[in-house]
Amino acid sequence: MPLPASHPLVDGRTSSSPLVSAYRGTRQPTPPIWFMRQAGRSLPEYRAVREGIPMLESCLRPELASEITLQPVRRHGVDAAVFFSDIVIPLLLAGVKVDIEPGRGPVIEQPIRTAGDVARLRDLVLDPEALAPVAEAVRLTVDALGGTPLIGFAGAPFTLAAYLVEGGPSKDHLRARTLMHADPYAWHGLLEWAADASGAFLRAQLLAGASAGQLFDSWAGSLSRRDYVTSVAWASARVLDAVRDLGAPLVHFGVGTGEILGDLRSAGADVIGVDWRIPLDEAARRVGPLPLQGNIDPAMLAAPWPVLERHVLEVVEQGRAAPAHVLNLGHGVPPEADPDVLTRLVSFVHSLPPS
Numbered sequence: 001m002p003l004p005a006s007h008p009l010v011d012g013r014t015s016s017s018p019l020v021s022a023y024r025g026t027r028q029p030t031p032p033i034w035f036m037r038q039a040g041r042s043l044p045e046y047r048a049v050r051e052g053i054p055m056l057e058s059c060l061r062p063e064l065a066s067e068i069t070l071q072p073v074r075r076h077g078v079d080a081a082v083f084f085s086d087i088v089i090p091l092l093l094a095g096v097k098v099d100i101e102p103g104r105g106p107v108i109e110q111p112i113r114t115a116g117d118v119a120r121l122r123d124l125v126l127d128p129e130a131l132a133p134v135a136e137a138v139r140l141t142v143d144a145l146g147g148t149p150l151i152g153f154a155g156a157p158f159t160l161a162a163y164l165v166e167g168g169p170s171k172d173h174l175r176a177r178t179l180m181h182a183d184p185y186a187w188h189g190l191l192e193w194a195a196d197a198s199g200a201f202l203r204a205q206l207l208a209g210a211s212a213g214q215l216f217d218s219w220a221g222s223l224s225r226r227d228y229v230t231s232v233a234w235a236s237a238r239v240l241d242a243v244r245d246l247g248a249p250l251v252h253f254g255v256g257t258g259e260i261l262g263d264l265r266s267a268g269a270d271v272i273g274v275d276w277r278i279p280l281d282e283a284a285r286r287v288g289p290l291p292l293q294g295n296i297d298p299a300m301l302a303a304p305w306p307v308l309e310r311h312v313l314e315v316v317e318q319g320r321a322a323p324a325h326v327l328n329l330g331h332g333v334p335p336e337a338d339p340d341v342l343t344r345l346v347s348f349v350h351s352l353p354p355s
Helices: 018-023 044-050 055-059 062-076 089-094 115-121 128-145 157-166 174-182 184-208 225-231 233-241 258-266 280-287 298-302 305-321 339-350
Strands: 098-101 105-108 150-155 212-217 250-254 271-273 292-296 325-329
Touching (some): 055 098, 062 339, 128 150, 150 184, 157 174, 157 184, 157 212, 184 212, 212 233, 233 250, 250 258, 292 305, 298 339
Parallel strands (some): 292 325
Antiparallel strands (some): 098 105
16 A cells, blocks of 8 residues: 555645655765754653543544654754553554553553463554544644655564563563573564554554654563574564555664674664664665664763863764764653753754764
8 A cells, every 4th residue: 555645745734854765875964953852851841731531542533643753843943753652552553552651661460461461462452543642643743744754663572572461661672582592482482472562553654654664672682692683683674564565764783782783784764763872884884785773872961061062072983984864863862851952953964064
């Protein structure tokens, strides 16, 4: 199914934007910039509109989700919006009992820890009609953005599986890694289900108007390279394959994935996101000739401005080793970040002399 004629990538609104051009490998005079978690707790306007409304409910109110997505574009002048939602939304819409506990994160009421649990999970099917609130929020947002592209996103299968097995956030994902080795058949079925749910979630966003998609693998850094390659990478590729026919650029980002950056590329993304742990020139060597995204250290946002400025200039310089570079943090915006620093940072990057 091709993108509709009214899609921003088709009608020309975003096809030549700095972000989409960089994602497609054309180096821009200055790197386009946006921030992961730019729509969130660091913004007072976000806290105001979310007051008294649970997180997952906020994600499924189209007008509210759209408003939150637009807030950082208005405030900071970033080169892209990123859709406000949560990686567990497709789980919720498929029938998994999940909630977001403030200060903790996603919590699964009945964790998936046995082959029987996996079999019952696979009986849950994500009905495309259940994704209607997601598609509506995207459409509202795209109509308001004009020429600024919207980035859709989904959670990578390993990260979703880790939450499903652990029952919530974990430091080492020991139960998930144990299931991977103790019952490879059940593990395969679990990742296949998670990949299909994430693929449907991302596809709904792209068809509704998102100009790019990003796959987040928050917990892949807990894996050995062997485990990632043999037991996980195929499932990330399955998500990307589910939307590749649409032709939108696709980004793959993982936390703590420096040792497997080349393997992230093998999953089939067009762009690789890099966290703050390794320099971008080294990342370019590991990934090969592919655009990179990253990787300002989020801790630097609280440093004195001259320190942050020097760090950003260093990241921009290191990013020249890649064919194209999109500037971002090496992870999400911390809740305590000063929004004025983010606005100043965007203005600074936009004022850099063309390279």
